[in-house]
Amino acid sequence: MQLNYTEQGDGHAVILMHGMFGSLSNLGNLARYLADHYRVISVDLRNHGDSPHDPTMDIPSMANDVVDLMDELGLPDARLVGHSLGGKIAMQVALNHPDRVAKLVVADISPVAYNPRQDATLDALLELSSATILNRAEADALMAKHVPEHSTRAFLLKNLGRNVEGNYSLKLNMQAIATNYGSTLAAAPEGPPYKGPSLFLKGENSAYIQTKHQPIIGQLFPSSELRIIAGVGHWLHAEKPDEFNANVVEFINSP
Numbered sequence: 001m002q003l004n005y006t007e008q009g010d011g012h013a014v015i016l017m018h019g020m021f022g023s024l025s026n027l028g029n030l031a032r033y034l035a036d037h038y039r040v041i042s043v044d045l046r047n048h049g050d051s052p053h054d055p056t057m058d059i060p061s062m063a064n065d066v067v068d069l070m071d072e073l074g075l076p077d078a079r080l081v082g083h084s085l086g087g088k089i090a091m092q093v094a095l096n097h098p099d100r101v102a103k104l105v106v107a108d109i110s111p112v113a114y115n116p117r118q119d120a121t122l123d124a125l126l127e128l129s130s131a132t133i134l135n136r137a138e139a140d141a142l143m144a145k146h147v148p149e150h151s152t153r154a155f156l157l158k159n160l161g162r163n164v165e166g167n168y169s170l171k172l173n174m175q176a177i178a179t180n181y182g183s184t185l186a187a188a189p190e191g192p193p194y195k196g197p198s199l200f201l202k203g204e205n206s207a208y209i210q211t212k213h214q215p216i217i218g219q220l221f222p223s224s225e226l227r228i229i230a231g232v233g234h235w236l237h238a239e240k241p242d243e244f245n246a247n248v249v250e251f252i253n254s255p
Contacts, residue, residue, distance in 0.1 A: 001065045002072070004050040005043045009035030012102070013078035014252065015066065016042045017086030020185070021121060021156060021172065023049035027083065027237060033245045038252075041078070043069065045086065047173035049159075057176045058184035063092035070100060079252050083107040083237060084208070088189050094198070095191030095220065103252050104198040104221070107244070108206050108234050110213035111189050111220050116182030120146045121156065129174040133167055136160060155238075191220075198224035199251040201244065203236040 006024060014034055018026040024042035031040045044051040046065055054061075066089060070078060077100050082090030087109035094101040124146035133139045139160060143153045163169040177185070198221040202209040209217075209226070217224055227247055232239040 001046055001052055001054060001068065003043045003046065003052075003065050003069050005041050005069060006031075007039065007041050008032070009038050009040045011038045013070075013073075013075045014038045014040050015070070015078045015080050015090075016040065017045065017066070017080070017082035017089055018043075018048070019084030019086050020177075021048075021125065021159065022083075022086075023158060023171075025158065026155075027081070029241045030081070030237060030245050030248060033249065038079075041069070041073070045089065047176045049171055053173040053176065055176050055179070057173075057180040059088050059092050059187055059189050060096075062089045063096060063189075066090075066093050067097055067100060076100070077102045079103045079105070081105040081107070081248060081252075082109075084109050084234065085185065091194075091220070092189040092191070094194040094196065095189055098194050098196060101194065101196055104194065104196060104224075105201065105248055105251060106198065107201045108203050108208045108236055110200075110209050111216055112213055113188045114186045114208075116186055119181070121152070122178065122181060125156065125159075125170065125172065126174055126178055129170050129172070133160070133169065136168065139168060155235075189220075193220050193222055195223055197251075197254075199247070200224055200226045201236060201247055202226060202228045203232040203234055203239070204228050204230045205232060206234040206236070208234060 016027040024044045034040045080090040087106040094104045124143045159170050160168045229236045237244045
């Protein structure tokens with residue numbers, strides 16, 4: 001699959017991968033921060049943003065999409081940075097193709113299978129995907145029934161675009177996401193250990209990286225380190241962008 005992507009800067013390649021329900025703009029602050037010294041490639045994952053839709057949606061297939069993009073761009077290797085679902089995909093690329101990954105940064109996700117759970121965001125987007133939406137205010141009001149936080153709704157509504165009828169519709173492939181949300185997308189990345197340098201960044205108030213996960217992180221990524229960003233949750237890159245960016249840059253700049 002040919003992923004949609006943008007490029008900026010020059011130098012060693014850094015590939016940025018967003019999380020579930022996101023798009024390549026989510027790590028835009030980091031991309032601009034890196035572009036002075038690196039060739040930064042921001043991608044829309046399959047079934048997100050302006051990338052193609054496909055009913056197959058699992059971690060290995062999405063990792064292969066990234067490797068295919070590297071082949072298309074003629075990149076022998078790259079530094080990978082992924083948040084949440086993007087972090088799982090980055091881990092899978094590193095486990096399957098260690099020679100293609102110079103360094104790995106995983107933001108607030110572990111290499112474990114997560115238990116399926118009811119998700120208000122998924123419910124809101126499913127309802128929105130089946131509705132006729134004339135303007136963004138209508139979409140926001142509909143989503144407010146499920147998602148009370150204005151900042152979260154604003155993030156999710158970035159997925160709206162005008163359709164051929166002139167109304168608004170989601171760019172997300174909600175059918176594929178809903179079908180795979182509690183199964184293949186919740187699964188753990190698998191493969192032989194990646195021995196290259198790896199950084200795991202955890203939001204202090206987030207439960208996606210727990211103490212019980214650290215042994216499996218150490219087994220699969222024996223050269224990894226864990227850093228905690230204080231006072232933030234899962235959206236650490238948005239809550240404390242300067243600290244997040246500084247940690248990423250310090251790590252990928254290190255010998």
